[in-house]
Amino acid sequence: MYSDMIHKIEKAKRYAQEPDRVTIEQLQVRFRGGNEHVVVIKNDHWSCDCHFFHDWQTCSHVMALQRLLAPMLSHTSETSSHVEVAEESVLLTLT
Numbered sequence: 782m783y784s785d786m787i788h789k790i791e792k793a794k795r796y797a798q799e800p801d802r803v804t805i806e807q808l809q810v811r812f813r814g815g816n817e818h819v820v821v822i823k824n825d826h827w828s829c830d831c832h833f834f835h836d837w838q839t840c841s842h843v844m845a846l847q848r849l850l851a852p853m854l855s856h857t858s859e860t861s862s863h864v865e866v867a868e869e870s871v872l873l874t875l876t
Contacts, residue, residue, distance in 0.1 A: 800852035808850075812842050820846055825858040 796802060805822065812818045820829045820842045827843045834840040847854065 803853045804855055805850060805853045805858075806855075810842075810846060812845075818842050822846070822854075822858055825855055827858065 807823045808821070810820045812820065816831075818829055818831045818840075820827065822828075827839070827847075828834065829840050829842045831840050831842060834843065847858075
């Protein structure tokens with residue numbers, strides 16, 4: 782009886798150590814801070830209800846999730862060209 786649960790716990794630990802086995806296809810996340818914002822990924826498309834996202838099609842909320850979830854995102858949703866351009870601009874400005 783308990784051996785079944787022990788087996789499932791061991792299997793869950795193995796899965797957690799191999800995030801590349803998981804692909805996130807749809808997810809909704811709420812960021813809390815000074816304001817609350819909702820980020821959604823669905824069919825490799827990101828959206829966020831913050832004002833910055835509406836102008837730039839990316840934001841700190843999306844970029845944070847892309848970094849946190851990178852091993853579990855499809856290649857298409859892992860990063861967007863907007864993120865790469867934004868990061869390159871910051872690096873060029875700092876150097």
